[in-house]
Amino acid sequence: MGNKLAVITGASTGIGLELARIAAQEGYDLILVADEPQIRTVVDEFRKYDVAVDSVEADLSGVEGVDRLLSATAGRSIDILIANAGIGTGGPFLEQDVAAWRHSVDTNVTGTVYLLQKVLQDMVARGEGRVLVTGSIAGYIPGAFNAIYNATKSFINYFTEALRNELKDSDGVTITTLMPGATDTAFFARAGMLDTELGQDDDKADPAKVAQDGWSAMMDGKGHIVSGVSNKLQVAMSGIVPQSILAEMHRGMAELGSGKDEAL
Template sequence: MSTDRPLAMVTGGSSGIGFELAKQFATNGFDVAIAGQSDRVHQSAEALRELGAQAWAHQHDASTYDGVEGFWSFVAGLGRPLEAAALNVGIGLGGAFVDNDLDDELRLIAVNVTGTVHLAKRVVQDMVPRGRGRILVVSSISAATPTPYETVYGPSKAFGFSFAESLREELRDTGVSVTALLPGATDSDFHVNAGMSNTALGPGAKKNDKTLVARQGFAALMDGADHVVGGDEETQRQVEENRTTPETVKAARQAELTRPR
């Protein structure tokens, strides 16, 4: 196969929004390297090849230094310039803060915060000297509201959004763009994996189409946009309302969705 296609990388690319982002790259002229924690990442890479792209899979633990560094070494070892990076991997954790296990909360921070900074450092130091590249940081609309019963997750996504906005300004004149994607609740396994099946966001809840969210994120990345809200019109309105709604009101409203039944 030709190597004329640009190379993109996607973390958390085995399923959900990450896999849909990888498909957007694959169907829009990119070859793709994806990372995931489970064996599923290899099946996902094969599905991307069926779309006409070259695709490489790397299985790793995104909560560890060696895991993140290993994926970067894997991408660098492909010997091709990296044109786009979707820093998508993230995990959730539902339940009351007083009850949740500390190790689970620290692992969430390691994946959502530390891992994002670690990989972004490698990507930026690769792209800036070449004077080109696009970076997508997947945050969440949870970045704009208190998140009771997801008390560590929401702040981790607020960090991601602020990090993306800050980095974007630093890189303004370098040829490297940074875009934040803020999805609303999406039809993936996220809430089940976060232990939130017994909440109003569990199975059966109305959620955004993950393909739509990925398409919105990819379009914003290609346009060099500052950020984009991922989801339907109702999700867009919710984010606008959050700008003027008092934090206490938003916290109570969010608790109705996330409180275990």
């Protein structure tokens, strides 16, 4: 029998790349996907593992990009799907380009939902498969100055919870939601949030630790995992503190200029 197949989106950097490393170490063949050319060079580091590795550069904000990813499986069953692709859009919403925030919504929500539907249809038919979806604790907090991203992660958190309930009688198929907090990845640079308290926080989580938390929870068949003790406290607080106060707190962390003065 050949190796099982893991498909990982958003795999060029950060949590996705760390999850790919774990999957390779565990003996899974890989299809690594991202919307940037870097994904084609990332595969070189996986040559040391006794697994087959392929890369797909695809924009997962629409049906066409997801279909391109699925066609790369060449008919192989997907044993593990890690839906990790996501885009942040920091700054005042009214100043954001429509194309930019729409691309974030379509990548984080539309493309992810379509990918989950297509892959889970096959997994349920086979009665076997594991899915890990990257949500975020941001989905529990009104994200002033990162409003689109937090709202999309709220969708993902609740969508996957609903989906788990719909599929609770599908033996052999599990869906796990990984909910990290601020993590030391390229997210803040890409979202234009380096000059913020969040962007300059020196205590961001290690993406390798977050990835291991997510992988372990997925393999244990858990419904969700909040990575990090402080993040668990933030999620608990979100159910108690008024939403307006949470939004103001997020503003203090995400508004441009809230970071430390470089001259100090």
